[in-house]
Amino acid sequence: MRRLKRSQPAGGRLILGIYQPVSMRKGDQLASAQARERTVHAADPPGAPWWRHAVIYQVYPRSFADSDGDGMGDLPGTTARLDHLAHLGVDAVWLSPFYPSPQADAGYDVSDYREVDPLFGRLADFEALVGKAKGLGLRVIIDLVPNHTSDRHPWFLAAVADRPGGPQRARYIFRDGRGPDGSEPPNDWASVFGGPAWTRLADPDGRPGQWYLHLFDSRQPDLNWDNPAVRAEFEDVLRFWLDRGVDGFRVDVANGLVKRSDLPDWGREHRPRLASLDEGGLSPMWDQEGVHDIYRSWRLAVDSYPGERILVAEAWVEPAHRLARYVRPDEMHQAFNFEYLQAPWRAATLREVISRSLAAADAVGAPSTWVLSNHDVIRHPTRLGYPPETQLPKGIGEDDPQPDGALGLRRARAATLLMLALPGSAYLYQGEELGLPEHTTLPDAAREDPAWRRSGRAVRGRDGCRVPIPWAADAPAYGFSPTGRSWLPQPPEWRTYALDAQRGRAGSTYEMYRTALALRRELGLGGGSLAWLEPAPEDVVAFVNGDVLVLANLGPEPVALPAGTAVVHASAELDTAGEVPTDVTVWARS
Ligand code: NOJ
DSSP: OOOOOOOOOOSSOEEOSTTOOGGGOSGGGGGGGOEEEEEEEOOOOTTOOGGGTOEEEEEOGGGTOOSSSSSSOOHHHHHHTHHHHHHHTOSEEEEOOOSSOOOTTTTOSOSOTTSOOTTTOOHHHHHHHHHHHHHTTOEEEEEEOOSBOOTTSHHHHHHHHSOTTOTTGGGBOEEOOBSTTSOBOSSOOBOTTSSBSEEEEEOTTSSEEEEEEOSSOTTSOBBOTTSHHHHHHHHHHHHHHHHTTOOEEEETTTTOSOOOTTOOOOOSOOOTTTOSEETTEEOSSSSOTTHHHHHHHHHHHHHTSSSOOEEEEOOOOOSHHHHGGGGSTTSOSEEOOHHHHHOOSOHHHHHHHHHHHHHHHHHTTOOOEEESOOTTSOOHHHHTTSOTTOOOTTOOOTTSOOOOHHHHHHHHHHHHHHHHTSSSEEEEETTGGGTOOOOTTOOGGGOOOHHHHHTTSSSOOSGGGOSOOOOOTTSGGGGTOTTSOOSSOOOGGGGGGOHHHHTTOTTOHHHHHHHHHHHHHHTTOTTOOEEEEESOOTTEEEEEETTEEEEEEOSSSOEEOOTTOEEEEESSOOSSTTEEOTTEEEEEEO
16 A cells, blocks of 8 residues: 655645555544645636537547448438437537548548548538537537648649649649659658658650659648648638538648748658657658648638637647647647657656646647547557557557557556546547457458558558447447448457447446546536646656546555545446555545
């Protein structure tokens, strides 16, 4: 059992006996375990806008619910399942792309920004979805993909048909190659998915021609954001969807739209998704100053509509103060906190990242956000099933070491309760409320992620977190589709994760989420404050939000709660009342 050294109060309110061991609970011993609160974030004033504290649920339409049985999720399927999200208790839904697309990157390659791909339905289906969501009190955010189009977009087709230097090419980034015959790419940039970030075209006469830039797949040519026509087009696209009632946009690759104009070599190992300040310098393709003007103009457009609509940056930018520049008062409303997502299961790191995130967001008056899983990363019950510092940049396949599933789920539940108690806005990824792990033994033949192909099958990619989710233990495809078809195979163990196997079952992950979301709302945690309890044992994360004590024990020994504290929620059953076991988070009140 953990025992703490005596701590002397030095300002702030006294909390008695926060970490006291069970044997020290009574009378005169109480004061020997004093801890004090150190406030690092103040609560929002009453009536703050919804997005400062919202819980936003990511629907990945391909894998959420399939209504027509083709094995691919769709919008009518999503609409039919919105009741689930209302019952779960989230505030909003973010839909990953559903636009017409050749699906070279699962819809992040858009060929028409103002339509719905027949794979997912029709525009009327989208309108029905928004109508049903509003009726259930759910807001709807959609994905906007402005860094690149599909290579099948009419603009790119016209660019290919145009001459070098022609106006149609000016909407993209075309350059002559290097070397005497232009056979070398214009610079050394690499694609995020592997291989060079340039592809060479053939001229109309069949001879090798110019190169075009694609920071992602070759079928996702980067737009030229220095071209006013590109800017005008996207403002119009924003208005098209705002007119259809969307509550906001999640902006894909928000840190990538503007490149350094001279397109210099980068000259060092390419780590495209991690940081803007790499080894002390700004990379030439990420986080350029010019992106901020774009978001200032979008903010004006979004604010011209009623109803507190929002812009959310998907920007893999570190450190936190650089990310915060995207959410200055006249830019976006939120940015995903990927530093938090990537933090290992170490108490000291979590405390640091939480403090840093709140300070950076507070400095610009924005809410911090929190996220543990999405469609691009290994699901957190799987990540947490490996030793904390394990790096899995290539994904997981059947030949790789497999995670400890039980440990991963226990830690994932603790991580979730910790996250949902933090002030700010939290993002959930579909299926995490079921405790779904990654599919870590997906057959290679089933993989669709372009990273798999572009890396020469070295990087397994993101398919393992995109597998269609299980709704019903005994239905075909676990209720994902009426025919049992599923665009990625579901593992047999998923039967036990099905919603109908968890709903109403005390202690299930689903009920843990539902209770957490209800309490978070009731206790105002999202708009609340954060004060660290100090001194903190090395492997405990402990803070107070309002009058709720949140304690996550990442250490090997149980930790005792203060006497007179009542546990209101816990990520696992507590064997002994008042004690927080290893890898468990509790919410408690006195
Ligand atoms: C980020 C998206 O989340 C990811 O899925 C996609 O592959 C890239 N951007 C490129 O659009």
